[in-house]
Amino acid sequence: MASRKRPRIQEKPQPEIPFANNGGRATSYDVALRAGVSQSAVSRCFKPGASASSKMRDRVMRAARELGYTPNAIARSLITRRSNLVAVIITNLTNLYYPEVLAELSSQASARGIRVLLFTLPTESEIDKVLEQVWQYRVDGVISAARLSAEQVGLFQKHGVPLVFYNRFLRDTPVCAVFCDQSDGARMLVQRLVKAEHRKFGIIAGPPDSVVGQERVKASVDRLTELGITDVTVVPGAYDYESGVNGLHELTRRLHRPPQAVICANDAMAIGCMDAARYDLGLEVPKKISIVGFDGAGPSSWASYRLTTLRQPVQRMAEAALTMLLARVEEPSLPPERRVLSGALVEGTSARLG
């Protein structure tokens, strides 16, 4: 064998090895060995912009294919300090509206090369446990559609994890948030209901911890007051179908008869409210009672409901949330920011509008 100055690793035409080497998966080192190059070279061949000759690329890629090599994202994350993981925290997926949001976030994240690590909360009290897990997984950022206290938000800063609220925000605490300001729409809606001679209003509110729900109710009440309507009764709700049913019953009990119009803080309750009106109270909708909601969730457009509602621009909101989040992943020092998008009025047939 002729002695060479710098003996280079020879490409070893390993006989068979149909796949994986040692019980597990092939590593970049295995590929390097087979291709007769260094591990660094393999790494570079799998990194888009990196420097590598086309001959090298071919050799490495062939070896990789032969061994069934797939880069290990875990090992990569360890050294690059980027997991390409975003945690999405959601309270109850059984809500009508959240699945749509999640689907949108997931597919848009995927398009940007980001994976979604899902955290669902059975109860609000689980949040601390969930956050513990979030820190452990070194996610690049978090999108939360669940309530977080100011202290909890503080933890994000301490751990250096960017956070964006989805359809929520904290008063008096600067945090990134994307939400839908529907007060304009709500005001317009109220105005038209009043113009159509509705005078006796019921409102079914959202749960107390939903700032967006509060805003919806407040905007409605304010506009009603401005227009001189004082016969307004507000009952609490929890964003679910039953709350809508019970809400209408409660309103009817308190007023001794049904209100002329009911504003529900979301679609699920509006749907429950419509069903209660029709099937429990025997009221024709919208002839005897007008009902409106918020969100524009899927079922709101079903023929049985055709809800008049304010649709949230889910796609644009998801996009805004991700963009805002990823910007802060790149540049953590960016200041908190709120993106407020506006909802669109959907004129259904659940309300008699003037």
Next chain:
Amino acid sequence: MASRKRPRIQEKPQPEIPFANNGGRATSYDVALRAGVSQSAVSRCFKPGASASSKMRDRVMRAARELGYTPNAIARSLITRRSNLVAVIITNLTNLYYPEVLAELSSQASARGIRVLLFTLPTESEIDKVLEQVWQYRVDGVISAARLSAEQVGLFQKHGVPLVFYNRFLRDTPVCAVFCDQSDGARMLVQRLVKAEHRKFGIIAGPPDSVVGQERVKASVDRLTELGITDVTVVPGAYDYESGVNGLHELTRRLHRPPQAVICANDAMAIGCMDAARYDLGLEVPKKISIVGFDGAGPSSWASYRLTTLRQPVQRMAEAALTMLLARVEEPSLPPERRVLSGALVEGTSARLG
């Protein structure tokens, strides 16, 4: 200074350091340094069963608290070869039934210390890209509610990643699967519809790639045939609301008048079908037409529908899927297995039953 045989690292009362050390997060080594112990000791203190004196535990835990230390799950995964991540692949979250499944899987996984990495498929053709990502993240296992070809299933074996199908299975290919056999229920349902004098049947099928949908249709058709009913028309559907609406129209066109009973391969279509019957064709349900579905999804119990349907035991199915999957994570050599649970008949008011 008295010389000691084996000088041990002294606990250094570092002055301030409110949190994190070097721009980032504290590591087990930082904690070790501060507590005056070895890194191994820190690791052990965070592992439940490990050997460590209570004095050590206290010291380490205090140092950890002071530094705001959180174990790095990424680094841990690298060495333990366990990510505690399970990928869940889902086609369209906008389907009524899947969000419930996802929520259930997520919360049950969470209870077992497992995190869900979500993969949603905008289109079926994205599957290969998604699988590529699945391999990269070294998930411990995969639960798929999306269709996979036999070759794709083969990749799981090659990569050594356990797979469990949810509400799906492959004929002629042994794979783990959990699904709901509703043929018993379907047969019973059909029988009662026939007993109640229904003679002219329409069936709105699911998409061709849904094996479960096929079974539902087949069981129904078979039983109808057994009972001597031959006036059965099957039209295709895609599991969504619109398919239900269009399906009924199509059936009506083909039969020149509406069928007496319609069996829909899922609830979303049954709901669309009911709406079409009532609002497009002016048929009272169930007086003029009986409609039944499958799944027992949330809206199926709303007052507007009160669907007669076969409810899937989502909780038990999720539990079975996870149990089956995790068993194979522990012991990869376990053979494929199918768990078939049975659905429960929910008697609503959408069908006139005998």
Next chain:
DNA sequence: AATGTAATTGCATTCGAAGTCAATTTCGCC
């Protein structure tokens, strides 16, 4: 052919925690 420059490539180190093994300490007990 010699030289200079740009493009490749490999070595060695790094990320953070877990586990092996051997050294040491603790403790019970005579």
Next chain:
DNA sequence: GGCGAAATTGACTTCGAATGCAATTACATT
């Protein structure tokens, strides 16, 4: 006080890929 067994502890290596830096090669120019 001394012995042996059991518990505790630390040094060192490992997981798999990325990257700074230095060494080398390729290529253009005179």
